[in-house]
Amino acid sequence: MLHLVLFSVFGLICVAGAVNLLAQRHPINSALSLVVVMGALSAEYLLLGAEFVAAVQVIVYAGAIMVLFVFVIMLLNAGVEERTGGSRVALLFGVPGMLIGSLLVAWVLLHRSGTEAVSIGALPGPPRIIGWLLFHDFLLPFEVTSILVLIAIMGAVVLAAKPPSAAPPKREG
Amino acid sequence: MTPNLHLWLIPVLPLIGAAVNGLLGKKFSRQTVVGVALAFCGAAFAMALIVAAKFGSLAAPHIETLAPWIRIGGFEADFAFYLDQLSLVMLLVVTGVGFLIHIYSVGYMWEEGGFYRFFSYLNLFMFFMLTLVLASNYLLMFIGWEGVGLASYLLIGFWFTKDSAAAAGKKAFIVNRIGDFGFLIALFLMIKHFGSLNFAEVFGQVANHGTETGLFTSIGLLLLVGACGKSAQIPLYVWLPDAMEGPTPVSALIHAATMVTAGVYMVARSHVIFNRAPDAMMAVAMVGALTALFAATIGICQTDIKKVLAYSTISQLGYMFLGCGVAAYSAGIFHLMTHAFFKGLLFLAAGSVIHAVGGEQDMRKMGGLREKIPWTFWTMTAATFAIAGIPGFAGFFSKDEILWQAYSSPHGSWVYWALGVFTALLTSFYMFRLWFMTFFGEYRGEAERESHGHDHSRAGAPAPHGHGGIHESPKVMLAPLVILAVLSVIGGWIGIHHHFENFLAPVFESGAAGHAEAGGPETLLMGISIAAALLGLYLAYLLYWKRPQLPQQIAAGLGGFYRAVLNKYYVDELYATLFVKPLIAVSTRVFWHGIDQNIIDAAVDNSAEGAREVSDSVRRMQSGNLRSYAGWIAAGAAVVIVYMIWMGSQ
């Protein structure tokens, strides 16, 4: 019972945050909503027993990635979203498609999947075992991912660095 | 356990030389280019000598497999090399003569542009020729076969800025392709019926087959077509005279001594098949005999020194085919070897003459060179005597052997013999004609040119020397001449008492002993052929030394026939009318305008047009708006989800 209550509370926070992300017109509000979603998700992970994942979720997602977003929003001084004429395709095909897809998935999840319940703290994920998995069963993906990160870092540096010729940015029509 | 001789090194060494010179030669000095080319070619020759020295202790045939090449199902073709008495002889001839001609080329080509290119091609030719000779299956042989064609094409067109050279190169290549077509079909037949192209397996199966004339005759005839192309036999000989556009050492090496004999080698190699296909064999003999005669008659009237030698080559190749055609393979190969010596020498000496008179090739403008270029004269004399069949010289032994076999062999007949002897008379005549016109009498060229180039200088690529006048060639050119002259004299002596034939006997599974005691008729026939040779000498002496005005009178008397011979019987024109023009017409109308433009191009154009039209309507999807793209993705994902759920509910 307690489990269900906690799940519902944090789940509602999640959904509220997600909806708020959509509703807000200023990107910084959206970013903070997303931080809230991530915090609540971290709590959901704790409920599932994945304490290490929960901690890393907070540290990496909320504490680093989202800080980066906020940083960029501040750097570019992003303002309130403009109301420009959107894409008809997105509204005519995308949104209905998304709705159909999610409704179908929801229907399937509620009717087709079994009713097995997950108990609180169902699968503790101690860091020691996760580390063991990472460095044994998933060694190759791990190394590949590390190379990916290295490339991403270099790419980000190259992309964001000002071009050496200090030519003024071109204004295109 | 047979010793590993590393046979693969023999072809690969020149290949390395070709690669080094071809890729880096542009930066090298001439000395370096020469060093590289001679080193690798000489190394191949040395290897060949080592192999020859060890040959006695080998169990022939000796097969070495370097690496697997094609292995599909039961069919196998490997990079494997096959060494027996036949390929050993070819190996020595190719590397030996090739090496000498390399040395000669150093002097001959020294002033030319594209020096490195020339030696790279020459080494490349050596690689392919050695591959051809050493191959242990028809497929590898075919690679070499095609490769020498390529090298020949490149070298004929060496002065590619000259139209006639480029055209001659193309002609050689295309005519050769016709022959290769026959060769290829023969290979397909072999694969179909024997499931293999390895000499050992094919011949083993053929030997077990007994006489099944249809199949063997077709394979034999098709192989003959291939051989005709490569060895310039009727009807595919037309490319060889034109091939004289190439530099003279090339003519000597490729178009006299080695490549053109590949056909003979191939026929001899396939003797197992021919032995069981008498009809094909008869075709070989007839082609050979007719070509010999036909080319000899043309040779009589030619005035270009190299053209004379070219027709002489065709004629001599005819002899070799005649030899093979009467199952006297060892005689054919014997003539192949001596021919390599004296014809190589003739070309080299002719090159030396051309060099001396400053690029002139017309014999009517030579004369009296005997005193001025004595070394060239004496070596040329040895070669002329050899080819004319004067007793004691190399050509005599081999030609006589062929003539005797043509008469006495079970496959032979007196007709072949008669044609052969008449051809011998003609050969002797036109060779001595060349000899007299070039070296005797008065010098008929323009007096003391200030500068001269080589045989291509007429085409406007002059290579002026600092020294004028008629002069002897440098030592680097004379040394090969002398060596080959010695070989032209003594090269035939190994044929005495059938030594050579006995050496090759294990290959051709023929008893050589049968001929040994047939003394009476052989001596008689020998006498007749000697007489023919001497008669030719006398006639040439009469016409071109004693009474030089006589040839014009005879020519005038013969009228139309003379003109026909002078114009090579209008064969080129005939081919142009019969094949080339219709082919061009058909290609233009049907293949170009019809198929290519209306079907292939139209298909491409229309599909492009169609794609463009479809794109015109679809490209609105690509609005450049990120959210539109996202919309499409979402819609697509929805479709996938619907499909998956629908499939899952089935």
Add this chain to the structure above:
Amino acid sequence: MSIGTYILVSVIKIVIALFVLLTAVAYSVWLERKVVGHIQNRWGPTRVGPFGLLQPMADGVKFLFKEDLTPPHVYKPLYIAAPMIAVIFALTSIAVIPIGNVVTIAGLEIPLQITDVNIGLLIVLGITSLGVYGVALAGWSSNSKYSLLGGLRASAQMVSYEIALGLSLIGVLIMSGSFSLRAIVESQGGHFWGFIPRWNIFTGQIVGFFIYLIAAYAETNRIPFDLPEAETELVAGYHTEYSAMKFAMFFMAEYANMITVACLATLLFFGGWHGPIFGPAILQALLPVFWFVAKVFVFLFIYIWVRGTLPRFRYDQLMAFGWKFLLPLAIANLVVTALVVAIRA
């Protein structure tokens, strides 16, 4: 322990911890002013109470009663929320920090810690990494160029140094094999040869310790890394536009963070509450707490000492130092530690 008792004990612990922490914050401000005063050859606060000991009270009262200015053109919701975020995250991290052994009071075994979770260290790291939002949002929502620059600097600096900080801690984690702060402290019990304590700093983590200390100074925006508030350049950086209680919150957050950092340094590198234990039972119960507090005090003193001594870095120097020196050094330390542990195992 019944659920009721559990909640009761927890509430009591929370109240005590908060009270102690806030007092400590207040008096570390006093300490700072006093020490820096002496370093600069001044007296520091002297008027309010003996040695100015009542100065924090006076400050608090002043903050409470000053007018709370809200400049125009600020983005109000975040302007108000930012100091709260800062102070909340600063105070929360104390929850998992143990200050002593398990003691038995009235038959109940009570750990001197609000809660012991087995990923305690990660929680501290997570909470401190969230603390940057307070600074960044304050800078942005003030709608002032100084504040914005301060906020930008703070977020970039904290994200950068967090990496070095985390990596320096992993060495300790490898040595102790646990994320639980209590377990980490317990793994440092005992002595070498009877007198050198088995603290992590003496077992090879001295490099890690200094990396941690430097990175932590940057994380708490203290001199020599106080670029976000560099008063000579940015007036007061991210809290330029704040006044009264909101400003006080930032102040509290900064000092609370300092205390957290000092606690962590003590726990991870200096053996936590380990120290000579002697005397009667009551003393034996209290001595560990004393040792802990003493060590934390030393670290706070060093903080202040550094502030009074070192000049401020330039911003590019700060970044270059963090990425090009500290980070590689931290990685090297990690690799060496891992190798040593692996070889010993």
Add this chain to the structure above:
Amino acid sequence: MVPLAYYLLLGAILFACGVTGFLIKRNIITIFMSIELMLNGVNLTFVAFAAHWHALSGQVFVFFVMVVAAAEAAVGLAIIIAVYRTRETLNVDQVNLLKL
């Protein structure tokens, strides 16, 4: 006791919100955040399935997703900065040169 389906449903809702955000938001940074939202939804299903099947690999996958998300954020934000430098806008409707 919470049925597994609830967790999955929560993940699906988050994912759907992300998709919707991608479709309706105009600010490129917000769109980027929508992507992060989708990734988070997926992560939740990973952890839920890990608990359901008692396989820790599910949790390991979450780490990979996080690392990829971090890399993506670094590169993506750098691209956004570069785009902003040349186009001086963050509105995706106005960044539409790549067409036709």
